[in-house]
Amino acid sequence: MENDLRQSQKMEAVGQLTGGIAHDFNNLLTGIVGSLDLLQSRMAKGRKENLGRYVETAMASANRAAALTHRLLAFARRQPLDPKPTDANALILGMSDLLRRTISEAIALRTETEHDLWPTLCDPHQLENAILNLAINARDAMPSGGSLTIRTRNGRLSETTAEPKPGEMPDEYVCISVTDTGTGMPPDVIARAFDPFFTTKPLGQGTGLGLSMIYGFAKQSEGHARIESEVGVGTTIGIYLPRHHGAGAEEAALLEVHEMQRG
Numbered sequence: 001m002e003n004d005l006r007q008s009q010k011m012e013a014v015g016q017l018t019g020g021i022a023h024d025f026n027n028l029l030t031g032i033v034g035s036l037d038l039l040q041s042r043m044a045k046g047r048k049e050n051l052g053r054y055v056e057t058a059m060a061s062a063n064r065a066a067a068l069t070h071r072l073l074a075f076a077r078r079q080p081l082d083p084k085p086t087d088a089n090a091l092i093l094g095m096s097d098l099l100r101r102t103i104s105e106a107i108a109l110r111t112e113t114e115h116d117l118w119p120t121l122c123d124p125h126q127l128e129n130a131i132l133n134l135a136i137n138a139r140d141a142m143p144s145g146g147s148l149t150i151r152t153r154n155g156r157l158s159e160t161t162a163e164p165k166p167g168e169m170p171d172e173y174v175c176i177s178v179t180d181t182g183t184g185m186p187p188d189v190i191a192r193a194f195d196p197f198f199t200t201k202p203l204g205q206g207t208g209l210g211l212s213m214i215y216g217f218a219k220q221s222e223g224h225a226r227i228e229s230e231v232g233v234g235t236t237i238g239i240y241l242p243r244h245h246g247a248g249a250e251e252a253a254l255l256e257v258h259e260m261q262r263g
């Protein structure tokens, strides 16, 4: 019974998803066909002025369609996770140049990292992607500037009443959060933001895959992700990853040796 319900919800989600993509794709195709049509009729009439403009419009739509399919394919063949003991602080430090280049100069980048952050077991490349995606979303939500803060902290579910709820992940977690002072999200956007292909961005600018991939990554890592947002105030998106109980750096070095031997 519960399975049936889940399956029908899944089919509904797949239906919405394919419908959404078909719609976006169709819009882009309409743009291409329309421009080529105009180009053809102008050429037939021997009118040469502005022909380049139609070619450019068709090209721009074709490129957006290609970008859409490219991201769809990347989503479909998502890499299996390759979890390793990971120090999120070191990872964030290593990304600071990339992050500064990604956000505009009008945005102040701050990092507030917990001093003795626990290691977590996750795929570091996926974590990096997730943080970069969150920074891009934050940038897009602050077109006239603001501040972007990346925080890390250790936490225990048993010591907090906030989400994630007990049972959603192990008691001890590392939280990596990205806070912006941007537009914020109304409740109906918060409710759908983790859905694949949900986007409020103009056609060709958003794919609606960023947050759903982040949620999938957190869940696959036996963690959690959540959104806190208020319109006109800003947004915090937290990724909660379970604490890794291991030798930490020592174990990471051992794993590296193993990989070198394998490769």
Ligand code: ADP
Pocket (backbone or CB within 6 Å): 137, 138, 141, 180, 182, 183, 184, 185, 189, 193, 198, 199, 200, 201, 205, 206, 207, 208, 209, 210, 211, 212, 235
């Ligand atoms: P995309 O960025 O391609 O739209 P995402 O899955 O990353 O896809 O985000 C889905 C939607 O959630 C966005 O279109 C936007 O409406 C909202 N959103 C995500 N991050 C933020 C943010 N930091 N501030 C405000 N809205 C956001």
